[in-house]
Amino acid sequence: MLRIEADRARFREIVRGKIRGDLKRYLSTSELFTRRGERAVSVPIPQIELPRLRFGDNRKSGVGQGAGERGDALDPEGGESAAGAPGEAGAEHALEVEVELEELAAMLGRELELPFIQPRGQRSLLCEGGRYDHIRSRGPDSLRHWRRTFRRALERSVASGQWDPARPRIVPLREDYRFRADRPRPVPHSSAVILHMMDVSGSMGREQKEIVRIQAFWIDTWLRSQYDQIEVLYIVHDAAAKIVDRESFFHLRESGGTKISSAYELCLAQIQTRYRPEDWNIYAFHYSDGDNWSARDTERCMALLRDELLPRVNQFCYGQVKSAYGSGQFKKDLDQHLADLDRLVTVAVNDRSDIAASIRAFLGKGR
Amino acid sequence: MQARARASSGLSAELCLQAERIQALARAQGLDFAEIDFRLLDAQDVNGVAAYGGFPVRYPSWRFGMEFERLEKCRHYGLSRIYELVINTEPVVAYLVRNNSHLEQKLVIAHVCGHADFFKHNSWFSATDRSMLSRIGEHAGLVRAAMEREGQECVETFLDTLLSLETLIDPYLPLRARLGADVQRSAKAPTFDVLGFIAARAPLEDWRRELLEMVRREAYYFQPQRMTKIMNEGWASYWHARLLTAGVLTDAEVVDFADCHSGATADSPGRINPYKLGIELFRRAASRGADLFRLRRAHNDASLIDQLVDAEFVERSRLFLYGANPKTGRAEVVERDPGRVKARLLQDLAWGGLPQIELVAAEEQGERALELVHHHDGRDLDLEAAKATLLCLERLWRGPVTLTTREGGEVRRVQARRGEAEILEA
Numbered sequence: 113m114l115r116i117e118a119d120r121a122r123f124r125e126i127v128r129g130k131i132r133g134d135l136k137r138y139l140s141t142s143e144l145f146t147r148r149g150e151r152a153v154s155v156p157i158p159q160i161e162l163p164r165l166r167f168g169d170n171r172k173s174g175v176g177q178g179a180g181e182r183g184d185a186l187d188p189e190g191g192e193s194a195a196g197a198p199g200e201a202g203a204e205h206a207l208e209v210e211v212e213l214e215e216l217a218a219m220l221g222r223e224l225e226l227p228f229i230q231p232r233g234q235r236s237l238l239c240e241g242g243r244y245d246h247i248r249s250r251g252p253d254s255l256r257h258w259r260r261t262f263r264r265a266l267e268r269s270v271a272s273g274q275w276d277p278a279r280p281r282i283v284p285l286r287e288d289y290r291f292r293a294d295r296p297r298p299v300p301h302s303s304a305v306i307l308h309m310m311d312v313s314g315s316m317g318r319e320q321k322e323i324v325r326i327q328a329f330w331i332d333t334w335l336r337s338q339y340d341q342i343e344v345l346y347i348v349h350d351a352a353a354k355i356v357d358r359e360s361f362f363h364l365r366e367s368g369g370t371k372i373s374s375a376y377e378l379c380l381a382q383i384q385t386r387y388r389p390e391d392w393n394i395y396a397f398h399y400s401d402g403d404n405w406s407a408r409d410t411e412r413c414m415a416l417l418r419d420e421l422l423p424r425v426n427q428f429c430y431g432q433v434k435s436a437y438g439s440g441q442f443k444k445d446l447d448q449h450l451a452d453l454d455r456l457v458t459v460a461v462n463d464r465s466d467i468a469a470s471i472r473a474f475l476g477k478g479r
Numbered sequence: 480m481q482a483r484a485r486a487s488s489g490l491s492a493e494l495c496l497q498a499e500r501i502q503a504l505a506r507a508q509g510l511d512f513a514e515i516d517f518r519l520l521d522a523q524d525v526n527g528v529a530a531y532g533g534f535p536v537r538y539p540s541w542r543f544g545m546e547f548e549r550l551e552k553c554r555h556y557g558l559s560r561i562y563e564l565v566i567n568t569e570p571v572v573a574y575l576v577r578n579n580s581h582l583e584q585k586l587v588i589a590h591v592c593g594h595a596d597f598f599k600h601n602s603w604f605s606a607t608d609r610s611m612l613s614r615i616g617e618h619a620g621l622v623r624a625a626m627e628r629e630g631q632e633c634v635e636t637f638l639d640t641l642l643s644l645e646t647l648i649d650p651y652l653p654l655r656a657r658l659g660a661d662v663q664r665s666a667k668a669p670t671f672d673v674l675g676f677i678a679a680r681a682p683l684e685d686w687r688r689e690l691l692e693m694v695r696r697e698a699y700y701f702q703p704q705r706m707t708k709i710m711n712e713g714w715a716s717y718w719h720a721r722l723l724t725a726g727v728l729t730d731a732e733v734v735d736f737a738d739c740h741s742g743a744t745a746d747s748p749g750r751i752n753p754y755k756l757g758i759e760l761f762r763r764a765a766s767r768g769a770d771l772f773r774l775r776r777a778h779n780d781a782s783l784i785d786q787l788v789d790a791e792f793v794e795r796s797r798l799f800l801y802g803a804n805p806k807t808g809r810a811e812v813v814e815r816d817p818g819r820v821k822a823r824l825l826q827d828l829a830w831g832g833l834p835q836i837e838l839v840a841a842e843e844q845g846e847r848a849l850e851l852v853h854h855h856d857g858r859d860l861d862l863e864a865a866k867a868t869l870l871c872l873e874r875l876w877r878g879p880v881t882l883t884t885r886e887g888g889e890v891r892r893v894q895a896r897r898g899e900a901e902i903l904e905a
Contacts, residue, residue, distance in 0.1 A: 115535070116527035119544030126541055134636065155556060157549050160541075162643045163867030165834055165882075168859045172810060173802035175824045177756065178746035180812040186801055 127158045128469065135160050153216060217337030220330060224471060227478030229338045229393075244292045251291025260290035303341035304393035304426075306332060307382065309375040311400030313350040314367040315437040323433050323461055324399045325362045330471050335395060345382060349375035351405065355382075371405045372398075372442065373412040380420050394425040397474070401438025410445050417446075422455045429474045430458045455479070489519040490575075497727075498588050504722055505592040509772065512595035513609075514570040517588070525561050525576050526550040532701065533566040534615040538622035540638060563587040565594040567704075569609040582732045586739060589722040593715030600776050601710070603703040606653035611700055618693045625686045637687060641694040643871040646833050647673035648698050650706060669839045673851070673872075674698065676838055681875050682847075691875070705831040706779040713757015714775050716744060720758070746797075751824075759796050760787050781828040788824070790817035798824070826856060834860055836882070847878030855885040862886060865893050866900035873898075 126132045127139060140159040176186060220226065247260055265284035269275045308328050310316070336342050346361035347353055353374040356364060379396055387394055404410045422428055432443040443458050450456050457477070459470040490498065498517055505512075520528070530547035531537040553559045562583060564574040573591040575584055598604050608614055626634045649671035666679035674695040678688060704711070720740060728736055744755040764774055764787055774783060792798075798820045802813045814820075840850040849872065853860060865882060872895065873880045879896035892903040 115539070116530055116543065116547050119530075119539055119541060120547050121544070122539075123541040123544035123548060132541075132632070132635070135639070155552060157552055158545075159549070160545060162639055163864040163871070164643055164646055165836055165853070165865055165868050166646075166861050167834060168861035168864075173800065173813070174827060175751060175798055175820055176801045176812070177751060177796060177798050179797060180799065182812055182814060183804075184812045186810045186812070 123160075126160065138162060153219075155219070214337060217333045220334055220471075221337070224468060224476075226334060226472070226475050229335075229478050244294045246293040246295040247290050248293040249287075249290060251293060255292045257290045257292050261288055264288040264290055302339050302393065303343075303391070304335060304339040304395060305343045305345065305387045306335055307345045307347060307379050307394070307396045308361065309347040309349065309353075309379060309396065309398040310361065311350070311370055311372070311375075311398075311403075312348045312364050312366045313370040313403070315370075315401050315403060315435050316433070317435055320401060320433040320435050321362060323464060323467060324431070326464070327399070327431060327461075327467055327471060328362075328397070330467075331395075331397065331474065334471075334475055339393065343387075347375050347378055349378075353378040369405050370400070370403050371409050372400065373409050373416060376413055376416045376421060380416065380424075383421075383424050389424045396421065396425050396428045397431065398429070399431045399433055400442060401435040402432045402440035402442040402444075403438050404442050410442060413442075414445065414449050417450060417456065418453065422453055425455060426479045427474070427477065428456050430456070431470055431474075432458070432460050434460065434462045490517055494519075494575075494584055497585055501585065501588045501722060501727055502592060504725065504727065505589065505596075505718065508718075508722065508725070510592055510596040510718065512571065512592060512599050515591060515595055516570045516572050517575060517591075518572065519575050519577050522554055522560065522576050522578060523551065525564055525574050526554060528574055529561055529564055532697075533564055533572075534612060536612065536616040536619055538615075538619040538638075539626075540635065542642070563591060565591050565598075566612070567598040567604060567607060567609070568612050571595040571598065572612070580735075582728075582735050583739060585727055585732075586719050586723060586736065589719035589727065590715045592722070593718035594711060596718075597707075597711050597714050597775060600772075601703070601707060601778075602776055603654065603707055603779050606657045607700055607703060608696075614696070618697070621686075621689055621693060625690065629686065634690075638690060638694070640871045640874060641691055643868050644674060644677075644875075645694055645698045647671075647836055648675070648695065648702065650702050650831050653699055653702075668841045668850075669837055671835070671837050673836065673838045676841070677872070677875055680841065680843065682877055683875065687875075702831060703779075706781075706828075709751070709753040709757045709760070709780040709828075710775065710778060710783055711757070712753040713759070713761050716740075716754050716758040717761040717771075756796065759792075760784070763787055763792055781825055784821070784824055784828065788817075788821050793817035793820050826858075829856075834858070842878070847876060849876050849878065849880040851880065851882040853882060853884035859886050860884050862891065862893060862902055866895070866902070869893055869895035870898065870900050 122131075126135055129136055138160045140161060180186070221228075244255070247257060261284050262282055265282045265288040266275070268285075268288060269282060310321075310324055332342075332344060344358070346356050346358055348356050348361060348364055348366070349370070349372065350366045351369040351371045351374065355378070375398065383389070383394060404413070417428065430443065430446060432438075432440060434440070440460070443460060446456065446458050457474055459466075459473045461467065461470050494517075498515075502515065527547055528535050529550060530543045532543075537543065550561070554561075560576075562576060562579060566572040566574075571591075571594075573588075573595075575587055579587060598607075622634065622638070652672055652675075666676055668676065670676055674691065678691045678695060681688075681691075683691065723736055724733075744752065744758055746752065746755065760783060761771060761774075764771055774786075778786070793815065794817065799815045800813045800820055800823055801810050803809065804811050835854040835856070837852050837854065838849065839852050840848075842848040862884075865884070869880045869882055879894060881895075882893045884891050884893065889904065894901055894903055
């Protein structure tokens with residue numbers, strides 16, 4: 113069914129806004145799924161609904177079938193019901209599915225077609241306790257391999273001329289004994305650290321932080337699925353930077369000026385003291401609205417990136433969230449001066465619908 | 480015939496035998512249908528065929544890709560799946576899903592016999608083109624050739640424009656034409672066949688006119704399925720239940736059958752399940768001693784419900800009216816008054832569930848203009864969508880297009896002129 117795959121590919125390109133921008137306004141949901149409670153997620157089904165002469169919104173009613181008293185909700189879960197009018201198929205734009213977190217990462221990878229990451233500097237550790245698929249000549253009786261032992265004894269008796277087909281008798285000697293054994297095997301061991309940095313100055317509002325929160329959640333989920341061990345560090349900054357826990361990272365509201373270099377310096381210090389690039393895959397993410405204190409500080413940031421941070425990390429991602437006050441100058445500066453460095457990825461996020469695209473930009477290179 | 484079926488389909492010998500048996504049983508019970516070409520496909524491929532509306536040779540469009548994506552997601556996450564797909568052609572093509580259980584295959588084969596009989600005998604299908612498979616193949620060739628000449632994006636955008644207008648046809652036209660009415664009338668205002676009028680009168684390049692005629696032909700082909708969804712599924716379900724319990728099932732399969740059958744005919748809140756309502760209608764008619772074969776020939780969903788639904792039926796089938804609670808916005812049961820339930824059901828099904836739009840006047844000299852009227856029945860249009868749709872029409876007609884409708888009881892005129900659409904108060 114190759115032809116339908118071609119049509120599907122074209123549809124996906126439209127959903128991602130690569131072609132046919134004229135259809136964007138008819139798109140029902142973005143590509144990213146959302147969490148619903150602990151286990152459930154809603155998987156979006158992006159639909160482009162072409163305009164037609166159709167009945168309007170006052171039609172949230174119709175004929176149903178089944179039990180229920182007057183006033184009973186149709187949807188037992190309550191909340192917004194998406195009951196479609198009879199005969200209007202495909203009213204739903206999302207499916208509710210229950211999943212585990214690992215499955216969620218796999219879904220994310222599938223939806224956004226993310227490449228698997230090739231960890232760099234991969235160290236291999238010899239791990240004990242593989243499967244018992246090996247044979248050796250010494251071992252405890254409990255692991256004795258009877259068939260191999262008798263075969264060995266048979267070979268010996270045939271070779272030494274003791275074998276008498278008329279009286280087929282085999283007596284294994286100590287030297288014939290064979291034992292099951294496990295084989296130590298190299299197991300790739302990879303670990304990674306994620307450094308999330310966020311501008312919490314006054315101009316970063318609630319919606320901006322929500323976007324960062326959603327984005328960071330998905331990035332963590334994906335990277336966790338790619339590495340055995342992962343550490344996450346949260347750094348917030350206004351004019352000065354500090355390390356905080358996850359809770360305050362998303363909810364802290366500072367005010368005052370913005371000095372981005374403060375965060376970059378703290379990030380660098382952490383890498384130097386705790387996360388040696390030879391042992392760690394390092395991912396740094398910085399989110400801000402693009403305002404910085406001064407042009408001089410921006411220069412300082414770029415020097416830090418070029419000389420110190422970028423050589424040490426797998427990837428440095430800068431996500432610029434649009435806010436009412438932000439000038440968006442910082443991304444322009446980075447793009448202008450550091451465009452030649454391919455470990456740096458910059459993305460502008462105007463609203464929630466851009467989150468999927470920005471995650472793909474950040475993680476799409478498979479670094 | 481058996482050898483041919485086996486060669487083309489990939490059905491196991493055992494399944495072929497079952498198909499023969501069930502078809503013979505169906506014919507003995509009075510069903511009458513064209514030859515059925517059963518084909519076995521993987522679930523994913525069946526979704527592909529379903530996305531193309533049953534015709535794997537259909538023209539390329541992102542819309543089919545979108546439908547495929549939706550079906551595949553539903554299947555992947557286990558939320559719904561397709562058991563079978565029947566195409567109204569001659570021979571009838573029926574796709575069976577490879578991983579159906581043996582019992583499911585038998586049920587589906589019997590179900591398919593019901594559909595095939597319905598296609599052949601229901602009067603609303605009497606005018607459909609049974610060689611649609613090759614027609615659709617020709618259409619695809621047309622679209623591909625146009626794409627090569629004019630560019631994919633240009634042709635695709637134009638097709639999207641046409642698809643916004645696809646519903647502007649007269650569902651009664653094919654039947655009237657078959658009964659000998661003057662079809663040429665459709666090229667004159669007033670008419671409900673707006674697409675036909677545009678195809679005949681709008682100043683279009685040849686390839687655009689060809690595509691417009693193509694979209695119109697396909698819309699007319701699929702229209703009867705919209706108008707008989709409940710009946711068609713009800714008829715097929717009525718017969719699969721009768722045929723299977725008349726000797727096709729082994730004793731061990733009865734419980735699984737009951738489970739599978741009740742799954743397909745279960746309540747789904749807030750929505751009419753056509754399988755369930757349909758089978759209840761036919762069972763009701765049977766209990767009254769009505770001639771079922773005559774009913775399936777003469778009616779569509781709306782007229783069958785009009786004839787059969789009464790207070791007792793509404794009560795026994797537990798039909799109700801629902802609506803949004805103005806305080807919470809959530810949908811809830813409003814009432815079970817039989818008269819009102821029936822009236823609402825009829826309203827929702829009339830005219831294929833679409834607003835009734837008539838072209839009342841066309842000006843072809845000087846400033847070319849079109850005048851449309853929405854026959855308002857208490858349900859308002861989505862006016863924003865109407866604006867965008869009229870712009871599509873205006874692009875084809877190359878002149879202002881006006882639609883008269885109502886909103887909250889007030890007359891509104893939606894007008895598209897020179898690429899701008901606005902809503903005028905009368």
